[in-house]
Amino acid sequence: MELKINIDFQDIVSAVRQLSVSELENLAISITTELTKKKKYDTQNWKNILLKAPDWSEADYENFIKVRDHFNKSRLRNELKITYTR
Numbered sequence: 001m002e003l004k005i006n007i008d009f010q011d012i013v014s015a016v017r018q019l020s021v022s023e024l025e026n027l028a029i030s031i032t033t034e035l036t037k038k039k040k041y042d043t044q045n046w047k048n049i050l051l052k053a054p055d056w057s058e059a060d061y062e063n064f065i066k067v068r069d070h071f072n073k074s075r076l077r078n079e080l081k082i083t084y085t086r
Contacts, residue, residue: 047061050064
């Protein structure tokens with residue numbers, strides 16, 4: 001059986017604000033766990049999609065990850081340079 005309820009985001013925020021500290025801590029742990037699972041699934045899903053392509057191998061995917069990380073770090077360094085250069 002599945003039950004779907006439409007709850008406005010502000011209603012959720014209001015309900016969260018009424019929780020005690022220990023309930024908030026438990027909620028934070030649950031949310032962190034769920035986010036970790038979803039991020040891992042999304043990463044695995046992306047990897048599987050790329051590896052199913054006719055021209056991608058495991059080595060190609062690993063190279064893609066290295067290049068993407070390099071670009072992300074390079075972009076971060078450039079943003080920091082802009083921030084500190086005035």
